[in-house]
Amino acid sequence: MPFESILFNMTNEIINQEYIDAPKFFVDLNLDQVIDHITASKQEYNLKTFYFSPLNDIDAIHYRQEIFRDLENHLLLENIKTFAEKMVLVHRHLNILSKLHYRFHQEGWFLEAAVEYCDAVICLASNLSSTNLSSHGFKEFCEYINQYTQSIQFKSLMTETKSLNTDLSLIQYSVIIKNLWVRVRKYEDEIDYSKKVEETFEKFKQGGVKNYKVDLRLTSGMNHVEAQILDCVVKLFPETFKELDQFCVKYDGFLDEKICGFDREIQFYVAYLEFISSIKKSGVKFCYPKITTQKKEIHSFEAFDIALANEIVSEDSTIICNDFYLKGKERIIVVSGPNQGGKTTFARMFGQLHYLASLGCPVPGRAARLFLYDQMFTHFEKEEDIRSLRGKLKDDLVRIHSVLNQATPNSIIIINEILTSTALKDAVFLSKQIMDKIIHLDSLCVCVSFIDELSTLSEKTVSMMSTIVPENPALRTFKIIRKPADGLSYAICIAEKHHLTYNLIKERIVK
């Protein structure tokens, strides 16, 4: 099949839709931080839309997983990055042409773009040819770029670009300004006066101060005085500029559309891989999840919260991994247990895994089988905002109600510590009502709650608990394991919610 896109296999072109805004659950799952981090250094590609658009087709996910596997080849990845850096410059140069008014100024930037472009394409083509590629996407692209670099059009562009560029960079000249009178001549080896003056004033310096060097490039471009000076320079070196004129006419519109498309789309993979490589350094694993569309028997081993992992990596502490599985009729994981034990993190992780899988990306963990959901919903308590408690209960219920109205049996629902702002009795009653509805719906669900009764409501519910080592409560495990919930009194619950029991305080205060 001829090459079209490195992100989408053609059979699914129509199904795939690009979203401009982040899904609603992004903030709750901390995926906003993750995607912001991933795309931060790559704003110009406008990659967020790709990350905001989950795939809903298994083949489309496999197409991407294959490409990710190819990019595990470190050398290939580096080659792609180098290519991208050069293409950034090409676009930057070409984009400013329409804003420029003077002939030789435009021509200069046009030449500069061509220099970068030739270099970028040639290097990538030769590197890809010597790489062992397995994915459909990459194989097709490799074939395409090789044909392109062999074309006569491209070859002559390259030769002429090089020679012209060398000639121009050797030119040097001087400008003498007195009042409104400007003279231009060739440079004659005069010494640097600024340095002399700087040296004289050095003794006044006392330490760090503001920089008063005005950034003049930003305000300039080329004005008519500079253009007149350039005209004088053209007169000083006429031959070179004549060649430049001819070059620009001949090679107008030299960019190839598919090469440019590839340049943008491949960044989806590069950005993600760059992101996870720093996390992998701490010893955790990523895997390509098996995707299921029918059975809801899912599992994941040694998975972790990718957003937390990203924060922790910079602090050089350990990332805690957790397992989960659901079999038979099990659909709902109820997470309870001591605070500061990683319950919220577990809930986030569950959502993140499914979302990342639906993008076709490798997910945190050693191995995973995940469900191809139709919609994901999250309901998280707005933490530590005491002042907003007023009317919060009603707000909570309204939000939950709307989730339950939209959800289908193929949806994923993640609920984190709702209804903590009301009396215990009310909270138990309301939570049970909500859980009944979810059980009836048969959706996959993770529910973090201090109300442990919820874990035994039905055969569809599974209890998981955050754990603490009894002998040494100061040691946080962050492990969430399958076991029946053991209740604690409401009074301690409140103190615990604020992490204010004897043991928890001792943990929190640095010695």
Place this chain on the structure above:
Amino acid sequence: MKAYLLYKNRDFNPQQPLPLNEYDLIHDLELNTLFNAMSMGDDFLFDVSKQVILSGSNDLEVIRYRQDILKDCLKNPSVIREIYQIPMESIEKKRKGWLGIFTYSPDGVLYSALGMMQMFVELLRKLKKIADDHGEKFESEGLTAFFKMIQEELDDDYFAIVEYHLKHLKFQDGVLISAKLGAGNEGTGYILRSPNSKKGNWFKRVFSSRSPVYSFNINGRDEAGIRALSDLRDRGINLVANALAQSADHIDSFLNMLRPELAFYIGCLNLYDKINQMGNPITFPFPEKAKERRHSFRGLYDVCLALTMNQNIVGNDVNADHKNLVIITGANQGGKSTFLRSIGLAQLMMQSGMYVPAEKFHANLCEGVFTHYKRKEDVSMKSGKLDEELGRMSAIVELISSNSLMLFNESFTATNEREGSEIARQITSALIDRHVKVFFVTHMYEFAHAFFDKRMKDAIFLQAERKAGGRRTFKLIEGEPSQTSFGEDVYKEVFVNS
């Protein structure tokens, strides 16, 4: 050139972030009363006083360094106030003369830097004169070094050099700039050049040179052209202008920095005058290291109460040396809150390097002062009250570290006494175990007595004194926690006596 009046080796940073519990401290200890007395209506003095007191030091050397300087200031208040006028004058002159460095263009930078320099020279000469006239009267390390620095750095040579360069930086013969063609054929690598021939007019040499010269004139009415040309010229003088502006900036920041460095001491002088008028004592405290446990004092009074009532106040004498926990119980309206506030205030004042409101004061430093007071205005939200209290406590735990000072005032009473006592007990125990020094004003008998029964060596129990018949002395005495807070007395006072 640095003043270094608050730290021996570094500048005071007036923008330094305040502790995150700033609001609680100000509110619970009524610090604004103190800041107002120090600033006498001047916003800047208010801000600096607030900054210094809230970001106190836990370094003994820093505190002693400031104490010495403050003692010098109390001896020579008029000289200190005179120096303080110099940065004020600089600000005033810059404002009136629209002086400042304008960064729109290097030419502007160069021109305005010249203007600033002229004004500064005058002020610096004034400062030098004060140093020459009064420098010898000062004994503290900080002020001695300060005056010495002024005399050494601002000698006659310095002024001469500045003025010499100001004359020669006007480029009346035009500028010579070299360049190359960069990307896009844009001129790049602009370098201001010194002409090859040192003798004669270098413009003539340009004409006599054999290489071709192409020239053009900018029309006098072509404003854009004139601007463009001056931009180009600016590229050449950019670095020179930068160097000069930075020099001017240095002097400016030196004068600016004098203001906050001195403002704290001016605030202390203001407060001293007031306390003196009321006939209350002050003393310079003896601080110990944070890991020591000292807290003994005589005549410690609540300076904010004194300022509010504008009168002499009865102080407390307590010896709580080697104690980690101080529990205060007893009669309502017996001066417990006032006492607790005086503890917090004295600690903050001591750690900022100030004198403290007492006859004698001896205490260890702490890593931070934290207050947890019952918030009476939140009663409306009954169900969330305990939640709110614990939420605030949690925020404190987030910030607190070993060797901090924690002041509780009637905390955790939003629930029944049994539960409240248990929560208070757990929190207090954990804090003590983490070496936080705790002062707890409470009427929860169960809580207070649980600690009393433990017979801990490092705990002390104080009570508001209640003479027979319910008369209060507003003094605290040591003793076993009492089971009632004598609310009945207050009830009687209100219902029977009125």
